[in-house]
Amino acid sequence: MRAWPILAVIVLFAADARALDPARAETDANAAREEAAQFCASPKKPLSSAARRLCGHAKEIPSCAAFVAACAESEGNVPTAPTAPSTPPSSPSVVTSGIGAVAQMIVWLIVAGVVALVVALVVRALLAMRKDDKLADPAMPKVAKIETATPEPLAQPSDAEALLARADAHARGGELDAALFTYLAAALRALDHRGAIRLSRDRTNGEYVRGCREDAARAPLRAIVGDVDRAQFGGVAADASVVARAKDRATALVRAVPVAMLAVFAFAIASLACASPPPPPPIKSDDPAGTEMFVSLMRKQGVTVARATSSLATLPMPKDRADAPTVVIDTERITLDEETAAHLMRWVEAGGSLVLAGRAESWPKELGAAPRAAMGDRVNVFDVAKPQTATVVRSAAIAWTHTPLAAFAGGETYAGMRPMKDGVVLALATDELLTNAALARPGNAGALVAILEAIDPHEITLARAEDAIAPPSNPISGMIRAGLGLGLGHGLVFAIVLFLAAGVRLARPRPTPPPARRAFAESVEASGALYARANMAAHALAAYARFIEERLRARMSRCDSDVTAFLAARAGADPAHCEELWQRAKNAREPRGDELALLKELTALYARAK
Amino acid sequence: MDAERFTQLFDAMKREMAKAVVGQEELVDGVLVAMIARGHALIEGAPGLGKTLVARALAMACGCVYKRIQFTPDLMPSDITGSSILDRQTSSFTFVQGPIFAQLLLADEINRAPAKTQSALLEAMQDRQVTVDGTSRPLPSPFVVVATQNPVESQGTYPLPEAQLDRFLVKLTVGDPARDTEQTIVRRHADGFDPSDLSSLRAVVAPADIAAMQALATAVRCDDAIVGYIVDVVRRTRDDRAIELGASPRASIALMKTAQVVAASQGRAFVTPDDVKPMFAPVLRHRIMLHPDAQLQGITPDDRIGEIVRAAPVPRMA
Numbered sequence: 001m002r003a004w005p006i007l008a009v010i011v012l013f014a015a016d017a018r019a020l021d022p023a024r025a026e027t028d029a030n031a032a033r034e035e036a037a038q039f040c041a042s043p044k045k046p047l048s049s050a051a052r053r054l055c056g057h058a059k060e061i062p063s064c065a066a067f068v069a070a071c072a073e074s075e076g077n078v079p080t081a082p083t084a085p086s087t088p089p090s091s092p093s094v095v096t097s098g099i100g101a102v103a104q105m106i107v108w109l110i111v112a113g114v115v116a117l118v119v120a121l122v123v124r125a126l127l128a129m130r131k132d133d134k135l136a137d138p139a140m141p142k143v144a145k146i147e148t149a150t151p152e153p154l155a156q157p158s159d160a161e162a163l164l165a166r167a168d169a170h171a172r173g174g175e176l177d178a179a180l181f182t183y184l185a186a187a188l189r190a191l192d193h194r195g196a197i198r199l200s201r202d203r204t205n206g207e208y209v210r211g212c213r214e215d216a217a218r219a220p221l222r223a224i225v226g227d228v229d230r231a232q233f234g235g236v237a238a239d240a241s242v243v244a245r246a247k248d249r250a251t252a253l254v255r256a257v258p259v260a261m262l263a264v265f266a267f268a269i270a271s272l273a274c275a276s277p278p279p280p281p282p283i284k285s286d287d288p289a290g291t292e293m294f295v296s297l298m299r300k301q302g303v304t305v306a307r308a309t310s311s312l313a314t315l316p317m318p319k320d321r322a323d324a325p326t327v328v329i330d331t332e333r334i335t336l337d338e339e340t341a342a343h344l345m346r347w348v349e350a351g352g353s354l355v356l357a358g359r360a361e362s363w364p365k366e367l368g369a370a371p372r373a374a375m376g377d378r379v380n381v382f383d384v385a386k387p388q389t390a391t392v393v394r395s396a397a398i399a400w401t402h403t404p405l406a407a408f409a410g411g412e413t414y415a416g417m418r419p420m421k422d423g424v425v426l427a428l429a430t431d432e433l434l435t436n437a438a439l440a441r442p443g444n445a446g447a448l449v450a451i452l453e454a455i456d457p458h459e460i461t462l463a464r465a466e467d468a469i470a471p472p473s474n475p476i477s478g479m480i481r482a483g484l485g486l487g488l489g490h491g492l493v494f495a496i497v498l499f500l501a502a503g504v505r506l507a508r509p510r511p512t513p514p515p516a517r518r519a520f521a522e523s524v525e526a527s528g529a530l531y532a533r534a535n536m537a538a539h540a541l542a543a544y545a546r547f548i549e550e551r552l553r554a555r556m557s558r559c560d561s562d563v564t565a566f567l568a569a570r571a572g573a574d575p576a577h578c579e580e581l582w583q584r585a586k587n588a589r590e591p592r593g594d595e596l597a598l599l600k601e602l603t604a605l606y607a608r609a610k
Numbered sequence: 611m612d613a614e615r616f617t618q619l620f621d622a623m624k625r626e627m628a629k630a631v632v633g634q635e636e637l638v639d640g641v642l643v644a645m646i647a648r649g650h651a652l653i654e655g656a657p658g659l660g661k662t663l664v665a666r667a668l669a670m671a672c673g674c675v676y677k678r679i680q681f682t683p684d685l686m687p688s689d690i691t692g693s694s695i696l697d698r699q700t701s702s703f704t705f706v707q708g709p710i711f712a713q714l715l716l717a718d719e720i721n722r723a724p725a726k727t728q729s730a731l732l733e734a735m736q737d738r739q740v741t742v743d744g745t746s747r748p749l750p751s752p753f754v755v756v757a758t759q760n761p762v763e764s765q766g767t768y769p770l771p772e773a774q775l776d777r778f779l780v781k782l783t784v785g786d787p788a789r790d791t792e793q794t795i796v797r798r799h800a801d802g803f804d805p806s807d808l809s810s811l812r813a814v815v816a817p818a819d820i821a822a823m824q825a826l827a828t829a830v831r832c833d834d835a836i837v838g839y840i841v842d843v844v845r846r847t848r849d850d851r852a853i854e855l856g857a858s859p860r861a862s863i864a865l866m867k868t869a870q871v872v873a874a875s876q877g878r879a880f881v882t883p884d885d886v887k888p889m890f891a892p893v894l895r896h897r898i899m900l901h902p903d904a905q906l907q908g909i910t911p912d913d914r915i916g917e918i919v920r921a922a923p924v925p926r927m928a
Binding site for chain 2: 177181202204205206207228229230232233234235377461509525526527529530535
């Protein structure tokens with residue numbers, strides 16, 4: 001008698017369409033096991049703790065000897081609790097204690113030194129600020145007024161269509177010249193937007209025409225430009241016919257879509273239409289605790305299964321229940337944060353379907369569920385057509401005050417359902433029935449399908465661990481969530497201290513420094529160029545030679561007197577050549593035409609000698 | 611003469627010159643614009659690029675009286691202007707006209723003559739008259755000086771003073787031809803073309819036509835916005851840090867005149883910014899003096915003019 005109201009609820013939610021079929025679930029599960037049988041043939045070793053918990057199913061799965069062997073092997077290697085050491089740890093010696101005390105004292109001294117340094121910096125900065133205030137001329141403004149030349153505004157209309165509308169308004173108002181110019185502006189803007197031209201304030205209209213990359217647009221643009229130039233520079237006022245022609249051409253240019261773009265677009269659409277959907281990737285899993293069989297089983301039952309593509313905290317609110325996917329969350333592997341859990345509840349209330357499998361204590365508090373002990377390993381599913389029974393190895397139940405869907409023999413609820421406004425939550429006490437090992441056991445697939453039939457999913461979104469974390473609302477919260485909050489606080493304090501110590505003073509406005517004086521060598525070179533332009537190249541060469549001589553003599557020792565020998569030695573050049581070059585440069589009086597070459601050679605020698 | 615006739619004659623001269631000059635369209639256009647704008651042209655380029663050929667082809671195409679002066683270091687002013695000589699029969703001085711009394715004067719390698727001789731051209735180019743022995747003698751009309759110079763050589767040359775440079779309406783530079791163009795030139799010579807014999811060229815216009823074209827060009831409308839654009843760019847040359855001496859107001863006038871001719875050659879009765887922009891470099895490059903620092907950095911006048919033009923907004927309605 002207890003099952004009748006339950007069945008009524010199930011029928012109420014699953015009345016629309018029954019995609020799931022428990023009758024053929026076993027057949028689908030067998031087929032799925034054939035595909036994902038790797039965990040049976042060669043399970044991943046060593047078995048994970050989750051897989052070890054499923055070893056109870058191993059012997060019941062047909063043709064799964066390797067899994068059985070792996071379970072037996074893992075049972076023999078179960079790590080034992082570490083034994084207590086036979087001898088107690090030696091007590092610290094007096095020397096060690098002394099070293100520790102000294103180290104602690106050194107650390108405190110360092111901390112005190114750093115604090116003293118920071119305080120000294122801050123005090124020094126404050127004193128410097130007061131000194132600056134005293135020295136500052138009260139008549140002088142605190143902030144220098146800087147006059148910057150404002151750039152001439154460049155006409156950059158926001159949108160070609162808006163310009164067309166503005167031109168139409170000008171035309172209707174009788175401002176024909178303005179309308180003509182605005183039509184040109186609209187055409188140019190549209191072409192710029194399409195990349196056919198590049199708007200720039202130094203380009204002429206003719207350059208726009210010649211540089212237009214759209215051949216079809218060049219002729220109408222040239223016609224508009226001709227009319228505009230005639231009106232603007234030719235002193236011929238535009239009449240209504242000219243404006244009407246310009247309007248037609250500008251409208252065609254603004255609203256035309258290049259043929260090439262259309263062709264590319266059509267080709268892309270055709271390619272997409274003709275392309276066949278990619279085949280689903282082969283399902284292979286060597287983990288008995290994996291969910292590959294669940295995915296395969298659901299697909300064979302006609303349900304679309306996909307991974308979540310974004311955080312569960314950003315799931316869009318469904319318009320109605322039929323459009324919303326069913327989100328499946330394994331709460332034994334996925335921990336929901338508060339923000340995500342709250343969003344999921346609102347999402348369910350808006351029409352979403354949520355399947356929670358795992359520890360009840362980690363479910364949203366609004367569900368009012370709690371873990372509960374259970375006896376036995378048989379779970380009976382309340383099904384109208386054919387009662388289903390699942391076999392589990394973990395006897396865990398939930399305290400569920402709402403509609404139960406499956407229960408142990410003692411009446412403890414294993415699976416239940418709770419309608420929440422427009423949506424529904426389906427809860428499973430463990431994630432066992434979602435795993436490969438449990439589903440491979442005969443009878444379990446039919447039971448799971450019968451449970452899920454209550455919400456009749458047509459599309460399942462399988463959540464991953466990272467999907468249960470709400471994205472940070474701002475960079476700071478992201479850093480805090482990443483465990484960098486303390487470092488961020490330290491950095492903030494350090495920045496404030498640094499600003500107080502030095503930044504306050506550095507940030508104060510200062511008078512513009514005088515322009516740096518030109519370097520002496522550069523000045524000599526500029527003077528040389530000036531001499532050359534005045535046909536005084538010989539004089540420039542001689543002056544440069546004197547400059548080099550002065551610099552070299554400053555480096556020579558007191559016992560040296562031969563500049564050319566010093567230059568040749570330092571530059572690694574031929575002394576005779578240096579001597580000839582030096583005499584030619586020093587004694588340059590009349591121009592011979594090779595002064596520049598000599599000067600360059602001398603410069604190279606001097607650069608090597610430096 | 612109307613605008614259509616102007617365009618026909620302008621194009622006819624270009625076509626006729628193209629029979630002798632391969633490529634160098636910019637140079638041909640510049641020389642024609644300078645002539646119709648009542649100015650003079652200075653052509654600068656390395657030897658062998660066709661500078662002299664362009665001047666001779668222009669003389670043939672426009673049917674003008676053509677004289678050529680080869681400037682040499684020993685050339686005297688009287689060798690250009692002419693001088694009064696004693697006529698033994700009449701025992702009086704008779705003025706013998708120099709080669710400057712021509713409608714198209716080719717001053718070949720003008721920078722090979724000293725400044726004294728170069729200065730003999732100043733009055734002729736500015737006032738179109740020559741004063742010898744206190745008597746001013748007008749030059750024929752039209753009077754156009756096309757001078758050439760070689761920028762590479764420095765030995766035995768005398769750079770033109772700024773006053774002389776300013777007399778030239780445009781300074782045209784000749785660059786190396788493209789490969790195809792050079793191949794065509796060589797092919798034509800292989801086919802028997804003799805650059806010293808331009809008798810195959812015919813005069814497609816008469817001096818009277820040129821005078822009419824000059825009159826029509828001066829009537830081309832130049833809007834205030836265009837004048838403002840010209841003045842803006844010229845004034846920017848005076849404020850540029852890389853330029854020691856900017857262009858003078860004469861440069862602004864020259865820009866306007868050349869733009870008028872360009873507009874007329876396009877069959878238009880008004881000037882647009884498109885007519886002005888290509889003339890900035892030819893008109894301004896010899897009128898600005900770069901700062902020595904800029905020269906040391908390898909900056910050329912064309913570089914600076916390009917930058918200035920790019921910074922100047924083109925007049926357009928907001």
